Amino acid sequence: xxxxxxxxxxxxxxxxxxxxxxxxxxxxxxxxxxxxxxxxxxxxxxxxxxxxxxxxxxxxxxxxxxxxxxxxxxxxxxxxxxxxxxxxxxxxxxxxxxxxxxxxxxxxxxxxxxxxxxxxxxxxxxxxxxxxxxxxxxxxxxxxxxxxxxxxxxxxxxxxxxxxxxxxxxxxxxxxxxxxxxxxxxxxxxxxxxxxxxxxxxxxxxxxxxxxxxxxxxxxxxxxxxxxxxxxxxxxxxxxxxxxxxxxxxxxxxxxxxxxxxxxxxxxxxxxxxxxxxxxxxxxxxxxxxxxxxxxxxxxxxxxxxxxxxxxxxxxxxxxxxxxxxxxxxxxxxxxxxxxxxxxxxxxxxxxxxxxxxxxxxxxxxxxxxxxxxxxxxxxxxxxxxxxxxxxxxxxxxxxxxxxxxxxxxxxxxxxxxxxxxxxxxxxxxxxxxxxxxxxxxxxxxxxxxxxxxxxxxxxxxxxxxxxxxxxxxxxxxxxxxxxxxxxxxxxxxxxxxxxxxxxxxxxxxxxxxxxxxxxxxxxxxxxxxxxxxxxxxxxxxxxxxxxxxxxxxxxxxxxxxxxxxxxxxxxxxxxxxxxxxxxxxxxxxxxxxxxxxxxxxxxxxxxxxxxxxxxxxxxxxxxxxxxxxxxxxxxxxxx
Amino acid sequence: xxxxxxxxxxxxxxxxxxxxxxxxxxxxxxxxxxxxxxxxxxxxxxxxxxxxxxxxxxxxxxxxxxxxxxxxxxxxxxxxxxxxxxxxxxxxxxxxxxxxxxxxxxxxxxxxxxxxxxxxxxxxxxxxxxxxxxxxxxxxxxxxxxxxxxxxxxxxxxxxxxxxxxxxxxxxxxxxxxxxxxxxxxxxxxxxxxxxxxxxxxx
Numbered sequence: 001x002x003x004x005x006x007x008x009x010x011x012x013x014x015x016x017x018x019x020x021x022x023x024x025x026x027x028x029x030x031x032x033x034x035x036x037x038x039x040x041x042x043x044x045x046x047x048x049x050x051x052x053x054x055x056x057x058x059x060x061x062x063x064x065x066x067x068x069x070x071x072x073x074x075x076x077x078x079x080x081x082x083x084x085x086x087x088x089x090x091x092x093x094x095x096x097x098x099x100x101x102x103x104x105x106x107x108x109x110x111x112x113x114x115x116x117x118x119x120x121x122x123x124x125x126x127x128x129x130x131x132x133x134x135x136x137x138x139x140x141x142x143x144x145x146x147x148x149x150x151x152x153x154x155x156x157x158x159x160x161x162x163x164x165x166x167x168x169x170x171x172x173x174x175x176x177x178x179x180x181x182x183x184x185x186x187x188x189x190x191x192x193x194x195x196x197x198x199x200x201x202x203x204x205x206x207x208x209x210x211x212x213x214x215x216x217x218x219x220x221x222x223x224x225x226x227x228x229x230x231x232x233x234x235x236x237x238x239x240x241x242x243x244x245x246x247x248x249x250x251x252x253x254x255x256x257x258x259x260x261x262x263x264x265x266x267x268x269x270x271x272x273x274x275x276x277x278x279x280x281x282x283x284x285x286x287x288x289x290x291x292x293x294x295x296x297x298x299x300x301x302x303x304x305x306x307x308x309x310x311x312x313x314x315x316x317x318x319x320x321x322x323x324x325x326x327x328x329x330x331x332x333x334x335x336x337x338x339x340x341x342x343x344x345x346x347x348x349x350x351x352x353x354x355x356x357x358x359x360x361x362x363x364x365x366x367x368x369x370x371x372x373x374x375x376x377x378x379x380x381x382x383x384x385x386x387x388x389x390x391x392x393x394x395x396x397x398x399x400x401x402x403x404x405x406x407x408x409x410x411x412x413x414x415x416x417x418x419x420x421x422x423x424x425x426x427x428x429x430x431x432x433x434x435x436x437x438x439x440x441x442x443x444x445x446x447x448x449x450x451x452x453x454x455x456x457x458x459x460x461x462x463x464x465x466x467x468x469x470x471x472x473x474x475x476x477x478x479x480x481x482x483x484x485x486x487x488x489x490x491x492x493x494x495x496x497x498x499x500x501x502x503x504x505x506x507x508x509x510x511x512x513x514x515x516x517x518x519x520x521x522x523x524x525x526x527x528x529x530x531x532x533x534x535x536x537x538x539x540x541x542x543x544x545x546x547x548x549x550x551x552x553x554x555x556x557x558x559x560x561x562x563x564x565x566x567x568x569x570x571x572x573x574x575x576x577x578x579x580x581x582x583x584x585x586x587x588x589x590x591x592x593x594x595x596x597x598x599x600x601x602x603x604x605x606x607x608x609x610x611x612x613x614x615x616x617x618x619x620x621x622x623x624x625x626x627x628x629x630x631x632x633x634x635x636x637x638x639x640x
Numbered sequence: 641x642x643x644x645x646x647x648x649x650x651x652x653x654x655x656x657x658x659x660x661x662x663x664x665x666x667x668x669x670x671x672x673x674x675x676x677x678x679x680x681x682x683x684x685x686x687x688x689x690x691x692x693x694x695x696x697x698x699x700x701x702x703x704x705x706x707x708x709x710x711x712x713x714x715x716x717x718x719x720x721x722x723x724x725x726x727x728x729x730x731x732x733x734x735x736x737x738x739x740x741x742x743x744x745x746x747x748x749x750x751x752x753x754x755x756x757x758x759x760x761x762x763x764x765x766x767x768x769x770x771x772x773x774x775x776x777x778x779x780x781x782x783x784x785x786x787x788x789x790x791x792x793x794x795x796x797x798x799x800x801x802x803x804x805x806x807x808x809x810x811x812x813x814x815x816x817x818x819x820x821x822x823x824x825x826x827x828x829x830x831x832x833x834x835x836x837x838x839x840x841x842x843x
Contacts, residue, residue: 118669122669188669223679225676226679226683229680231683233782234687237782243771251774253690259690584665634812
C-alpha cells in the first residue's frame with residue numbers, strides 16, 4: 001500500500017488502534033518477552049552474527065597455521081578442536097539459524113501478508129532454545145577448556161569414551177540434540193504459517209518462491225533431524241551409560257554412526273543451500289525488473305532438491321567398503337540432483353538475460369553465488385563418480401568442493417539478502433559504491449581461498465592435518481589460500497562496516513526503494529509491529545506489482561474491512577486456494593517461552609555433568625512451565 | 641464470485657467469519673510433530689534391524705527370547721484406547737462436555753494401567769539382561785524406553801486436558817482434545833510396531 005497517500009481520519013484512527021493493540025513493552029523487557037516475528041528475527045540475526053564471528057576467528061587461526069609448512073601457531077589438538085568447532089559453529093549456529101531463524105522469521109510472515117507466525121510464542125521459544133544450545137556448547141568449552149576434536153561428523157569409534165575422553169564430545173552431542181529441538185520447533189512453525197496464514201487470495205501457485213524454499217527447508221529439517229538426534233542419543237547412551245551401538249566387540253557397528261549421520265547430513269546440505277535459492281529468487285526479479293521465468297518449475301525444483309536430498313546419503317561413504325550395488329544406487333541418485341539444480345540455474349540466468357538487469361550490490365552477490373554454485377556443482381558431480389570419489393576422499397579437493405557450496409553458494413546470497421532487505425529492516429539505505437566494492441573484495445577473497453584447495457587436493461594433500469612438510473609442491477597454494485582468507489575477512493568487514501554505518505548515517509530509504517515484487521515492500525520501512533494496516537488481498541505472486549490491488553487495499557482500510565482492529569488478530573486461509581477462512585486471535589508477549597527454554601537449558605547442563613536426578617527435577621519444572629504457558633487461552637481477556 | 645474471501649471482502653459491514661474449512665493450526669502443529677516423531681521411531685526401528693543383520697546371533701547367547709503373550713496383549717489393550725480417544729475428539733467438537741470427559745477418563749485409566757504394567761515388565765527384563773551387555777540389549781531397552789516416555793508424556797497431556805475440561809469447553813480446548821487424541825493414535829500404533837519388531841526374532 002502506498003504509504004504517502006493521505007488517509008481519512010477514521011483510517012488513521014484504525015491505525016492508532018492497531019498500534020495500541022500490537023505495541024510491546026519498551027527496552028530489554030520487551031525483547032525478553034517479545035513474540036513479534038521481526039524482533040525475534042533480529043535476535044536471531046545478531047546472535048548468529050556473533051557465532052559467525054567465532055567461526056570466522058576459528059577459520060582464520062586454521063588458515064594462519066597452514067600458511068607455511070611446519071608452522072607452530074597451533075598444536076595438533078588445538079587444531080583439531082578448531083576445525084571441529086568451525087564446522088559445528090558455521091553449520092548449526094550460523095547458517096541454519098541465520099537463514100531459517102533470521103531471514104525466515106523476519107520475511108516469511110511479511111511476504112505472506114500475515115501479522116505474525118502461526119505460533120508466536122513457540123517462535124520465541126525456538127530462539128531461546130537456540131541461544132541456550134549455543135551457550136551450552138561455547139560456555140562448556142570456556143568453563144572446562146575442553147572442546148570436541150572429532151570433526152563436525154565426529155565418526156565412531158573416535159567419538160567413543162575410550163578415544164575421546166573428557167567432556168568435549170558430550171558438549172557436541174548434547175549441544176546438537178538441544179539445537180535440533182529448536183530447529184524442529186521452528187520448522188513446524190514455518191510449515192503451519194506458510195500453509196495457513198497466507199493473505200486472502202494467495203493460493204499455493206501465488207506463494208512467493210522464497211517461501212517455497214523455506215517450506216522445502218522446513219520439511220527437510222522435520223525429517224532429517226530425527227536421525228541425527230537418535231544418533232547423538234545413542235552416542236551419549238554409549239558414552240555415559242555403557243550401551244553398545246558403535247563398538248564391534250559387543251555387537252555394535254561403527255558404520256551405523258555414519259549411516260545415521262549422513263542420513264541427516266546430506267539433506268542438511270540442501271537445508272543450508274535452499275534458503276540461498278530462495279533469496280536469489282527474491283533478488284533476481286527485482287533487479288531484472290521482471291517476474292521469475294518458469295515460476296512453477298522453480299517452485300517444484302526447490303521442493304525436489306529437498307526430496308532427492310534424502311536418497312543420496314551414502315555418497316559420503318563411498319570409501320567405507322559398502323557393497324558395490326549400494327554404491328551404484330547412491331551414485332545414480334546423486335546424479336539426479338543435477339536436474340532440479342540446473343532448472344534453477346537456467347531460470348535465474350534467463351530471468352536476468354531477458355529482463356533489464358541493474359547490477360546493484362544484491363544482484364552482484366547473486367551473480368557471485370551462481371558462479372560458485374556452478375563450480376561447486378561441477379565438482380559435486382565428479383564425486384558421484386565412485387572411483388573419482390575414492391581417489392580424492394579425505395583430500396583438500398573435498399574441502400574445496402564443499403566450501404564452494406556452503407560458503408560460495410549458501411552464504412553469498414545471505415550477504416546479497418542483507419543488503420537487499422537492509423532498507424526494509426532499518427528504513428535507511430546502504431552505501432551502494434562501498435557495497436559493490438565489498439562484493440568484489442569478498443568474491444576475489446573467496447576464489448583465492450578455496451580454488452587452490454582443488455589443486456593441492458589433487459596433488460594429494462590430506463584434510464584435517466595440522467601441518468605439512470615443505471618441498472612437496474603445496475607451499476605456494478597454501479600461502480595463497482591464507483592470503484585469500486585475509487582478503488575475504490577484509491571483504492566481510494567492509495560489508496558489516498557499511499551496514500553499521502548506514503544504520504545511523506544512511507539516507508532514508510522509504511517503503512520501497514527497489515520496487516520489489518513481494519508484499520514486504522508494500523508496508524513502511526521498518527514495518528510496524530502489526531506489519532500491515534490492512535490485511536492485503538492478493539491476485540499474483542508479485543502483489544506489489546499489482547497497483548490496482550494495492551489501491552483496493554487502501555480503500556478497504558478506509559472502509560475498515562480486514563483491518564482487524566478489534567484485537568490481536570490475523571487471518572487464516574484455506575490450505576490450497578488461500579480463501580479467507582477465519583480470523584485468528586494471536587497470543588501476545590509472554591515470559592513463558594524464556595522460562596521454559598531456561599529450564600530445558602538446565603536439563604541439558606545437568607545431563608552434561610551426569611547429574612541425572614537434578615536434570616529430572618528441571619524436566620518437571622519445564623513441564624510446569626509449559627502448563628503455565630498454556631494457562632490463559634488466547635480468547636480469554638487479559639487480566640486487568 | 642461466491643468464494644468466502646470475496647464475500648467477506650465485499651461485505652459492507654466488515655469481515656464476517658464464514659466458518660472454518662481448513663484444519664485448525666493447533667492440530668496442524670500436532671500432525672507435523674507426530675511426523676517428526678514418526679521419523680525418530682523409524683530411525684530406531686531401522687537401527688534395530690541394521691544391528692540384527694550385522695550380528696550372527698540375535699539375541700546373543702545367554703539373552704532370553706522376548707516373551708510373547710503379555711506384551712502382545714498389553715499392546716492391543718493400549719491400542720484399544722484409540723476408540724475412547726476418538727470419542728473424546730468427536731464429543732469435544734460436538735460440544736458434548738460430559739461425554740468428552742467420560743471418554744477421556746476411560747482412556748486414561750487403561751493408559752495408566754498399561755504404563756504401570758510396562759514399567760513392571762521393563763524391570764523384569766532388566767533382571768534378566770542389561771542394555772550394557774550387548775547391542776541387542778541396548779537397542780531393545782532404548783526402543784522400549786522411548787515408547788514408554790511417549791506414553792508418559794501422553795498421560796501428562798491427559799491430566800492437563802482433564803484439568804482444562806473441568807472448567808468447560810472452549811474452541812481452544814476442542815483443538816487440544818483433537819490434537820491429544822491424534823497423539824495417542826500415534827503412540828498406540830507405535831505400541832503395536834514396537835512389540836511387532838521385538839517379537840520378530842521369534843519368526
